[in-house]
Amino acid sequence: MRAKLAVYWTGSCGGCDVSFLELGPGLLDVLSQVEIVFWPALVDAKRQDLERLPPRSIDITLVNGVLRTEENAEMVALLREKSRFLGAYGACAHLGGVPALANQGNGILEAVFGPGFRPAPPFPEAPEDTPPDLLPEALPLDEVVPVDFVVPGCPPPAGLIARFFEAALSGGLQPGQVFAEEKALCEECPRVREERRISRVLRPHEVLPDPEKCLLDQGMVCLGPVTRGGCEASCPKAGMPCTGCLGPTPKAGDPALALLSALASLVRAGEEGEAAFPEENRILDGLVDPIGTLYKYAFAKYGRPLRRLARRREEVRA
Ligand code: SF4
Numbered sequence: 001m002r003a004k005l006a007v008y009w010t011g012s013c014g015g016c017d018v019s020f021l022e023l024g025p026g027l028l029d030v031l032s033q034v035e036i037v038f039w040p041a042l043v044d045a046k047r048q049d050l051e052r053l054p055p056r057s058i059d060i061t062l063v064n065g066v067l068r069t070e071e072n073a074e075m076v077a078l079l080r081e082k083s084r085f086l087g088a089y090g091a092c093a094h095l096g097g098v099p100a101l102a103n104q105g106n107g108i109l110e111a112v113f114g115p116g117f118r119p120a121p122p123f124p125e126a127p128e129d130t131p132p133d134l135l136p137e138a139l140p141l142d143e144v145v146p147v148d149f150v151v152p153g154c155p156p157p158a159g160l161i162a163r164f165f166e167a168a169l170s171g172g173l174q175p176g177q178v179f180a181e182e183k184a185l186c187e188e189c190p191r192v193r194e195e196r197r198i199s200r201v202l203r204p205h206e207v208l209p210d211p212e213k214c215l216l217d218q219g220m221v222c223l224g225p226v227t228r229g230g231c232e233a234s235c236p237k238a239g240m241p242c243t244g245c246l247g248p249t250p251k252a253g254d255p256a257l258a259l260l261s262a263l264a265s266l267v268r269a270g271e272e273g274e275a276a277f278p279e280e281n282r283i284l285d286g287l288v289d290p291i292g293t294l295y296k297y298a299f300a301k302y303g304r305p306l307r308r309l310a311r312r313r314e315e316v317r318a
Pocket residue numbers: 185186187189190191192193213214215216217222223224225233236241242
């Protein structure tokens with residue numbers, strides 16, 4: 001019997017839905033083993049079709065995207081009820097992803113369109129088409145419904161998608177499984193890391209990196225030491241620092257704190273035998289947009305203490 005499969009996107013760029021094509025001919029194998037019961041990007045199925053399905057009648061549901069609206073939350077609750085296994089697919093469903101960087105402010109609509117802004121229905125004769133209300137903040141999937149497994153990445157790389165389908169279609173899904181490595185990306189990166197001291201933090205466009213040496217050693221902010229392996233270090237191999245899309249390793253926890261600690265230990269600050277570096281306190285100033293860099297995908301998950309601090313500061317100032 002074919003496994004019944006559902007795929008749904010919430011607040012997503014669409015890249016996760018397209019990522020299945022990365023399987024190449026392997027996609028045909030997957031499609032021959034599944035029955036697609038709900039996948040709005042691919043087949044014409046509506047919410048009412050989903051509502052008509054019996055509880056737990058879908059074998060596997062993959063949700064991609066951050067939860068941004070009340071409708072997103074309702075749909076994933078419905079999918080949870082109808083599914084035996086439901087997983088977060090991609091960095092947004094897993095950790096909040098890039099869209100959840102909007103959680104830095106207090107209300108994205110007001111920030112963009114001004115105080116009191118409310119979206120109007122596009123057609124006055126159909127007021128029921130008013131866009132759904134936003135949730136107070138953008139949320140990862142597991143903060144709204146229980147999640148059985150995670151296929152991480154932005155989007156998930158082909159090797160991990162293949163690993164996921166192999167397990168799912170052979171009945172080998174384990175509760176709590178994350179389809180990536182527990183060890184850090186550095187362990188699969190071919191670049192040579194010597195943990196050299198750095199005297200400047202560089203952005204990718206400011207340097208043509210040495211092709212053999214570790215990017216962090218060359219002053220670029222590479223999240224490899226705190227990020228799960230599983231993508232074969234595809235970005236560092238191409239000369240770009242890892243931005244952490246597979247999520248932090250269990251050991252690292254909060255990726256920003258873990259990487260800041262690694263960076264602080266690399267900053268060159270007047271070692272013995274060297275002239276003291278006069279600007280040592282300013283080295284990390286080169287870290288432009290620290291939140292967007294260190295929490296690029298994980299702000300919704302790990303950024304709440306910072307948000308509380310920022311609010312407290314505003315209250316004290318007011
Ligand atoms: S380039 Fe990045 S992933 Fe590769 S060894 Fe250096 S820090 Fe680790």
